[in-house]
Amino acid sequence: MKMNKLFLALLVSTAFVTVSCSKKASQTTGWKINDKKNGGFMANLNYKGQQTGPGLVFVEGGTFTMGRVEEDFYREWNNIPRRVTVSSFYMDESEVTNLDYREYLYWLERVFDIEYYPEIFTGALPDTLVWRDKLAYNEVYVENYLRHPAYNLYPVVGVNWVQAMRYASWRTDRVNEQILIDKGVLNHMPDQQDADHFNSEVYLYMQGEYTQQNKKGLKDVRHNSQFAGREGRPARIEDGILLPKYRLPTEAEWEYAAYGNIGNREFERLTDGNKFTWNSNSMRKSDGRSQGDMLGNFKRGRGDNMGLGGWLNDQADITMQVMFYPPNSYGLYDMEGNVAEWVMDVYRPLNFEDVSDFRAYRGNEFETWDSDYQGIGALEMLIEPQTDEDGNIRRLPGQLPVRDVTEEENLDRRNYQQADYRDYQDGDLESSIFYDSDDGPEEGPVMYGHGETTLIGDDVRVYKGASWKDRQYYVSPGTRRFLHQEQSTDYIGFRCAMDRLGMQSDLKRRKKPKQPKQKRFKPYRMSK
Numbered sequence: 001m002k003m004n005k006l007f008l009a010l011l012v013s014t015a016f017v018t019v020s021c022s023k024k025a026s027q028t029t030g031w032k033i034n035d036k037k038n039g040g041f042m043a044n045l046n047y048k049g050q051q052t053g054p055g056l057v058f059v060e061g062g063t064f065t066m067g068r069v070e071e072d073f074y075r076e077w078n079n080i081p082r083r084v085t086v087s088s089f090y091m092d093e094s095e096v097t098n099l100d101y102r103e104y105l106y107w108l109e110r111v112f113d114i115e116y117y118p119e120i121f122t123g124a125l126p127d128t129l130v131w132r133d134k135l136a137y138n139e140v141y142v143e144n145y146l147r148h149p150a151y152n153l154y155p156v157v158g159v160n161w162v163q164a165m166r167y168a169s170w171r172t173d174r175v176n177e178q179i180l181i182d183k184g185v186l187n188h189m190p191d192q193q194d195a196d197h198f199n200s201e202v203y204l205y206m207q208g209e210y211t212q213q214n215k216k217g218l219k220d221v222r223h224n225s226q227f228a229g230r231e232g233r234p235a236r237i238e239d240g241i242l243l244p245k246y247r248l249p250t251e252a253e254w255e256y257a258a259y260g261n262i263g264n265r266e267f268e269r270l271t272d273g274n275k276f277t278w279n280s281n282s283m284r285k286s287d288g289r290s291q292g293d294m295l296g297n298f299k300r301g302r303g304d305n306m307g308l309g310g311w312l313n314d315q316a317d318i319t320m321q322v323m324f325y326p327p328n329s330y331g332l333y334d335m336e337g338n339v340a341e342w343v344m345d346v347y348r349p350l351n352f353e354d355v356s357d358f359r360a361y362r363g364n365e366f367e368t369w370d371s372d373y374q375g376i377g378a379l380e381m382l383i384e385p386q387t388d389e390d391g392n393i394r395r396l397p398g399q400l401p402v403r404d405v406t407e408e409e410n411l412d413r414r415n416y417q418q419a420d421y422r423d424y425q426d427g428d429l430e431s432s433i434f435y436d437s438d439d440g441p442e443e444g445p446v447m448y449g450h451g452e453t454t455l456i457g458d459d460v461r462v463y464k465g466a467s468w469k470d471r472q473y474y475v476s477p478g479t480r481r482f483l484h485q486e487q488s489t490d491y492i493g494f495r496c497a498m499d500r501l502g503m504q505s506d507l508k509r510r511k512k513p514k515q516p517k518q519k520r521f522k523p524y525r526m527s528k
Contacts, residue, residue, distance in 0.1 A: 040222035047240045050501050053175055056090035057331045059257045060506050066255055066360070067352050068478045069275055078349040079478050084360045086256045088504040091249060092495035094322035094333045095155035095341065096167070098146055101126065104167055107174070111192050112397070117385070120396060124166065126158035130490040141318065141490070153321040155339045155493040161248075161461045161485035164342050164494040168246040171496060176200045176242045184216040185235050195398035200242060202400055205369075207234045249497035251345040251480065252360040254464050258335040258477035260328030276475050277328045277335040283472065284313075296325050296337025298466045298475060305468070318490075319468050336475045339493035340467040346422045347460045347482035354425050363461075364421040370401040422458040423448070450484070459485050467491035 024033050024045055032038045033045065052058060067081035105124060112120045131141035145151050146158070159167075177198040180186040189198065217232010218239065225233065235241045249257070258277045261270055275281050278295050294314035299305055307313040315324065316338075323333045345351065346363040355362055370386075386395035386402070395401055404419035411417070425431050427447045450457025460482050466474035469491045473479065483492070 034221060036221035036223075040225075042220075042222060042238065044238060044240050049503065050240075051179075051243065052090060053243050053246070053498055055092050055094075055496075056498060057093050058500070058506055059089055059091050059253075059330050059332075060262065061086040061088040061256070061500075061504060064256050064259065064261065065273075066252055066478070069273070070476055070478075073473070076349070078351075079480055080350075080352050081478075082352045082357070084252055084355075084357045086252050087359055088500040088506075089249070089253055090498040090500060091253070091257050091330075091332060092497070093327075093331060095339060095493045095495045096164075097153050097322055098156050099152040101156040101159070101167065102147065104170055107170065111197050112194055117194070117397065119393065120385070123393065124163055126156060126163070127160075127488050128158055130158045130488055153323075154319050155322060155334070157319070157339060157490050157493050158488045159492075159494065160488040161342050161483075163488075164248060167494075168248060168496050171246045172243070173198055173200050175246070176203075179241060179243065180235060183218075183235070183241060185218060185232070185241075197398050199398050199400070200245075202398065203234065204237060204242070205400065207236070244499045244501060246496040246498055248342055248344045248494060250359070250361045251343045251351070251462050251464065252355075253497060254341065254343045255477045257330055257332055258328070258465065260330050260332070260335075262329050277332075277477060278326065279329065283475070294325075294337075296334070296466070296475065297468050298337045298470050298472065299468065300472070316468060319493075336466050336477065338468060339491055340463045340465045340470070340474070340481070342492060342494040343462050343464055345462045346458060347456060347462045347480075348426045349456070350426060362422065362424075364416075366405045366416060366419050366421075367402040368405050370403045420458075427458070455484075456482070457484070461485045463492050 024035075025031065026033055026041075031041070033041055033043050063083060063085045065081050066084050067079040069081075072079070105121070108121045108124055114121055126146055128142050128146055131138040131145065145154070146156070177186065177189075180203075181188060186198070192198065218235060220233040259274045260277055260279070261273055276283070276295075280295075283296070284294055294300070294307075297314050297316045297320045300307075300314075305317050306315065314320075314337075319338055322338070325334060325337065327333045328335055344363055345361060348354065348362060351360075351362050385393050385397050386399075388394050406419070407417050423431075429435055432447045448454050448456045448458070450460060461484075462480050462482055464477065464480060466472075466479075474481075483489070
């Protein structure tokens with residue numbers, strides 16, 4: 001009897017929800033939504049969740065212990081274990097390849113006049129001279145690694161942190177542009193030139209000024225809309241069509257994704273956390289024809305980059321084509337080995353003690369639109385690139401000009417007041433020995449003077465993981481190193497990430513996931 005009553009209550013409530021949804025009326029006012037006769041308030045009531053961007057896989061977030069999981073024999077003490085929570089996000093299945101990056105270079109060369117904006121294209125070029133070694137002959141890589149088809153699917157190197165961030169910004173615009181073309185909102189625009197190119201922020205925040213759209217567009221039922229009388233309107237944030245920004249992952253995100261511990265859990269209990277990125281404490285495959293092969297591309301010892309001729313057990317002398325080695329439980333390839341990878345964070349030895357335990361990150365520089373450009377009505381105002389005090393490009397032509405937030409406009413805020421928090425609690429005046437003293441420097445770095453007394457500074461970024469040059473110690477995701485954001489090497493690459501909006505869980509993963517299968521390449525074996 002009780003079960004019958006419960007079933008009846010569920011049936012009635014389901015019917016009520018169904019009727020309510022079919023009316024598409026506001027639960028606050030009762031007014032119909034998306035109805036031209038009712039004022040025209042618009043909302044996407046059929047949103048089915050975030051689309052997965054090209055090249056990305058979903059990484060369901062959660063809690064984990066960030067930092068050291070084995071002996072810190074270098075005695076750096078810069079990765080003290082700490083429990084943090086990472087929101088769900090998306091991450092590139094593999095590292096950005098030479099082919100990927102050459103597509104970006106081609107677009108820059110095609111769109112921006114090389115004579116008028118030479119610094120844009122040349123500033124994006126990888127430094128191929130990173131391959132040179134004073135006591136080794138590596139000219140073959142200097143001349144061929146970036147452009148020869150033999151290395152198309154090898155991870156790009158010689159790219160510094162600033163270049164990687166600009167690549168991610170460019171990728172955001174190209175992906176969103178293609179989405180709008182597929183939706184019938186935009187025309188193909190093969191003749192984009194200089195500032196007159198598609199930019200996601202300009203498109204969203206200056207609609208009606210610079211949006212090139214075809215006749216179809218999107219339905220518009222709003223009264224007094226600036227697109228009244230037209231056959232369509234541009235997409236808005238409220239439509240949920242455009243994707244969030246591609247970016248570099250934070251250190252916490254990268255480390256969480258690298259462990260791939262989702263394959264070791266039983267319900268909400270982690271049974272056996274990974275030491276490396278794969279579900280094993282061994283560095284070699286343990287079954288099949290490839291038994292004994294290395295699970296990643298790293299250096300096993302002095303003078304041993306790939307094993308013995310006739311049975312090369314990691315198949316690679318330098319880097320290797322992406323997706324050659326097995327993925328981890330998230331389906332991510334080469335999280336350990338091949339190349340180390342840039343992450344967003346500014347380096348500090350004690351980051352793990354200072355950062356928040358939710359979405360941990362050091363490096364915030366808060367910006368807003370430049371008021372001198374807000375409300376402009378002509379594309380010509382965005383033609384010139386925006387540069388900083390040192391002459392470095394801050395925004396490309398066609399991108400929204402920005403400025404740092406000021407303390408004056410944030411006097412009433414409690415969560416932040418200033419723009420730059422890279423040295424917050426570790427390097428700023430309040431955290432130094434000069435606090436409340438007349439002996440401190442009047443300007444410039446208070447604690448860290450990069451290149452003078454230390455290699456640490458506000459422009460020094462973290463990179464994670466082992467590379468083809470590294471020993472086993474760096475295969476552990478908890479290890480971390482740093483380099484100035486404008487420097488590059490022959491062993492650091494990168495991959496992009498993207499925020500997950502809305503629901504954090506993937507209900508399909510309620511079941512314990514199986515280890516993803518290797519996709520593209522099989523290890524080479526000499527014929528019998």
